[in-house]
Amino acid sequence: MLKLIKSLLGVVAREDVTSADLVTSLAQADAEVAAAAAAQEAADVAYRDGLLQVDDAGLQRLDAARTDARLRVDRAKAVRDALGEKQAVAEVREAETRKRAAYDAAVSQADEAREILSTLYPAAASDIAKIIATVASAEAAVAAVNADLPEGAPKLLPVEASVRNVGRERALVSExxxxxxxxxxxxxxxxxxxxxxxxxxxxxxxxxxxTSQIEYVVQRKFTERMYEEADRLFVSDLAETVSLPGLTARDAPHWKPLSQGQKPEWVLDAAERLAIQGAAAARRDPNPTIKTELELMDVFDPSESARPGPDPLAAAQERGERGGRALNGSTGER
Structure with a gap:
């Protein structure tokens, strides 16, 4: 019992103890509290029984055992309470550690994402816009030759549709x-x-x-074939669906989606206009305009306290003169 209490007190004294370790220690402390309470109950019963049967010396021994049992209960409860408080502190500390780790990971992830966004996105968006313009240029060339084909030459397929409108040909499954x-x-x-x-x-x-009508039939041999039917899925052109804004609000967009049914020439014209906007945005002065503002912090003006006040002797003399003049004026009227 004493060995267990000392072990649990060692756990209480540890600063690095984890909440998982404390779960085991608390279970041991609860078991010790239960055992101590049972021992105290037995000691109380023995003492009460001894009051009528045992001499004074024996009764003192029983009372001492009862005291020891009560002390064991008190100590076990104190250790259990200390472990509970320790567990609460450990759980708060571990929760804060987890939050700090998640916070630090989020900071690192956000910094990496900012770096990727600021360095890779402008180049990637510019490349995609160039792809759209390249496809439009090829579509214009295909449309031009299809309008006046060489003799015997088959029509050329549209560039984007032949790549992106995927499908399956009819396929034999069984025969x-x-x-x-x-x-x-x-x-x-x-x-x-x-x-x-x-x-x-x-x-x-x-x-x-x-019962009276019979129709004769003849048997024939067939080859039965099962096929997987052909199908094709259609998608809108990239020029009509892709949106590539500039990296910041000051940057020109790399691409704005066009309305459906645009001709290749119109797509090329849009690409040229966006390129001009991008070049103009790059030429703008990056230095912002500097303005100065004043904000009143206090109405107190220290210069007012430095001004000299009126001369007290001159003020008294002036008051006396005003009083004399008033008295003389009053006497002259009587």
Whole structure:
């Protein structure tokens, strides 16, 4: 028991103890509290029983055992409470460590993304815009030669559609030979229900439509082929769907999506206009205009406190003279 308490006190004293370690220690502390409480209950029962049976010396020993048991309970509870507080502190510390690690990782990831965005995006966006212009130039050339083809030359496929409008050709899945019944004079089975065909002893086929109506049929050999049907998926042109804004609000866009049905010449014209805008934006003065503003922080003016006040002797003399003049004026009127 004492060895366990000392071990748990060692855990309490550790600064680097983890919440996972404290889970085990708390379980041990709870078990010790339960064991100590049981021992205290036994000591109390023994003491009460000894009050009527044991001499004073024996009763003192029982009382001392009861005191020791109570001390064991108090110590076990104190250790358990200290471990609980330690666990709460450890959980807060570990949560803060996790948050700090996530924060630092986010800072690193954000810095990397900013570097990629600021260095790679302008070049990549410019390359994509050049691809759109290159495709439009080729489309214009294809349209021009298709309008006046050399003798015997096949029409050229549109550039972007032939690359991006993907699909599957008709593909053979299986092939087998089958024997099917057909109506006399017909080459194909049509809608004849093969399950209703019966045969007579000679092997001739017939269909019994009623008790009095029988239709003879003939068997023919066919090659049955199963195919995967062809299909094709269509997408809009890049010039109509791609949007490549400038890196910042001051930068010209690399590409703005055009409305549907644009001719290659119009796409090339849009590319030229955007290139002119980009060149003009690059020539702008990057130095901002500097302005100065004043913000009033206090209405106190120290220069006012330095001004001299009125002379107190002169002020008193002036008040006396005003009083004398008032008195003389009053006497002259009587």
């Amino acid at each position: 087998r030979t089958v024997h099917l019944w057909c109506r006399e004079g017909e080459r194909m089975p049509g809608n004849l229900d093969q399950s209703r065909v019966e045969t007579d002893p000679a092997g001739h086929g017939f269909v019994r439509w009623s």
